Amino acid sequence: MRESLLDVLVCPDCQGELTLLPTRRSGDHIEEGSLKCRxxxxxxxxxxxxxxxVSEEDxxxxxxxxxxxxxxxNEFNEIILxxxxxxxxxxxxxxxxxxxxAMRGKLVLEPGCGxxxxxxxxxxxxxxxxxxxxxxxxxxxxxxxxRDLPNVHVVRAxxxxxxxxxxxxxxxxxxxxxxxxxxxxxxxxxxxVLSSTGILTVWVYGQENNxxxxxxxxxxxxxxxxxxxxxxxxxxxxxxxxxxxxAVAASAVLPLPYRRYLRHLRRYPFRYMSHIVYxxxxxxxxxxxxxxxxxxxxxxxxxxxxxxxxxxxxWRLLVSRVAGTLPSALPRTG
Numbered sequence: 001m002r003e004s005l006l007d008v009l010v011c012p013d014c015q016g017e018l019t020l021l022p023t024r025r026s027g028d029h030i031e032e033g034s035l036k037c038r039x040x041x042x043x044x045x046x047x048x049x050x051x052x053x054v055s056e057e058d059x060x061x062x063x064x065x066x067x068x069x070x071x072x073x074n075e076f077n078e079i080i081l082x083x084x085x086x087x088x089x090x091x092x093x094x095x096x097x098x099x100x101x102a103m104r105g106k107l108v109l110e111p112g113c114g115x116x117x118x119x120x121x122x123x124x125x126x127x128x129x130x131x132x133x134x135x136x137x138x139x140x141x142x143x144x145x146x147r148d149l150p151n152v153h154v155v156r157a158x159x160x161x162x163x164x165x166x167x168x169x170x171x172x173x174x175x176x177x178x179x180x181x182x183x184x185x186x187x188x189x190x191x192x193v194l195s196s197t198g199i200l201t202v203w204v205y206g207q208e209n210n211x212x213x214x215x216x217x218x219x220x221x222x223x224x225x226x227x228x229x230x231x232x233x234x235x236x237x238x239x240x241x242x243x244x245x246x247a248v249a250a251s252a253v254l255p256l257p258y259r260r261y262l263r264h265l266r267r268y269p270f271r272y273m274s275h276i277v278y279x280x281x282x283x284x285x286x287x288x289x290x291x292x293x294x295x296x297x298x299x300x301x302x303x304x305x306x307x308x309x310x311x312x313x314x315w316r317l318l319v320s321r322v323a324g325t326l327p328s329a330l331p332r333t334g
Contacts, residue, residue: 001030001051005153008107008129010165011037011044012053012157017165022046029147044163048140049147053157061181061285062135064226068282069179070138071230073115076275077141080117086267091121094174094203097306098318102199103127106169111159111190112176116142116152122172123149131168133157159186167195178204178287187297197325201318207290209313214288217280225281237278244277245270261311289315 006020016039024032026049033046045052073080080087092100103125113119113132119142123130130152132142139156146152157163159180171194177186187202194200207214225233244265251262265273280286291307294317298305304323308316320326 001046001049001153001155002028002150003030004129005051005131005155006035008131008166009035009051009155009163011040011042012161012163013037013042014040015165016040018044048143050139050143050154050156051163052139053155053161053163054135055158059158065179065283065285066134066136068226068284069114069279070136070141072275072278072282073138074141075230075234075278076271077115077145079269079271080115080275081120081145083269083272084120086272087117088121088124089267091118093310094316095172095201095318096316097308098170098172098199098201100125103130103170107131107166109133109164109168109171109193111162111171111173112179113142113154114138116145116154118172118174119146119152119154120149123152127151127170129153131155131164133159133162135159160189162189162193164193167198168193169195169198171198171200172202173200174203175205177202178289179283179285181285183287183289184293184297188301191301191303191319194321197320197322199318199320199325201316203310203314203316204294205286205288206309206314207288207293208309210288218286221281221286222284226284233278233281237274237281241270241274241277245273248273258313261313264311291315 009018011018016037018035019038021036022030022033029049030046031049035044035051103122105128108127108130110119110132113134115138116132119130119132132154134156135158139154143154171190173190177183180186190200247256248262248265251259256262294307294315303319303321304326305319306326310316
């Protein structure tokens with residue numbers, strides 16, 4: 001971590017100020033050390049240049065899902081980072097209708113940053129400070145990948161115990177809260193760290209048009225594939241990618257089911273597509289959220305919002321407490 005990160009961090013347990021106790025530095029990076037809370041006296045380790053606020057008593061309800069994703073991100077780290085142009089295109093698509101230029105000069109947060117794919121893209125839009133959080137040890141991979149980006153910081157933390165004292169101005173959370181035990185609770189936790197005029201955009205799996213996945217694939221994922229050893233699941237993912245790759249090619253001329261989604265996948269190289277297959281097979285936790293449920297979240301929190309479907313099988317939700325902060329000419333609710 002860099003010392004400038006201390007300006008926005010706070011003890012997640014008591015909200016006390018933190019004192020930096022470095023033990024090893026490398027340039028402007030603090031590689032090892034600790035952060036000590038001045039109020040409750042608790043210490044949090046800094047390891048591999050990442051402050052770690054995850055409790056030593058791992059949450060049993062999320063450890064399988066988060067560690068499974070960490071193995072996935074680490075396995076496919078190079079192929080993902082090598083596709084810069086694709087990642088920029090995907091990022092813009094996932095956060096639409098939010099213009100990434102809205103991040104310029106802002107304090108920006110990504111909860112569930114994985115190995116830093118979206119942080120690397122978002123950094124190009126010159127946020128004042130860009131903070132990525134992840135529960136798992138993949139945060140160390142993200143810090144290594146993004147080490148040379150001076151406005152990017154990585155923290156290991158729980159989405160329900162965010163160690164932030166400054167309110168963020170923009171937050172994007174892509175494909176994360178539907179993998180938490182209580183997606184609505186995670187959504188509310190993000191709202192708590194959003195400034196009064198801040199913008200939050202999330203992307204989630206949709207219940208609509210995914211009923212067969214929930215009925216057929218979910219039991220297989222929960223009871224079988226999520227429990228497979230990494231190498232076995234890797235081999236299975238590569239095997240299943242082959243017919244998917246053929247279906248993607250055929251979707252250009254045939255009216256196949258999920259055609260919009262298949263045509264979207266045409267831009268992915270084979271190995272990148274294997275990462276997506278693994279991603280769908282590894283977690284125990286995956287919720288498919290309906291439009292009605294998302295609209296209820298918006299109404300309960302008295303938010304202004306724009307809700308749009310993506311590829312007919314997922315939802316993009318853009319929210320703010322103040323109508324004027326949303327992109328212009330958008331329909332709003334709330």
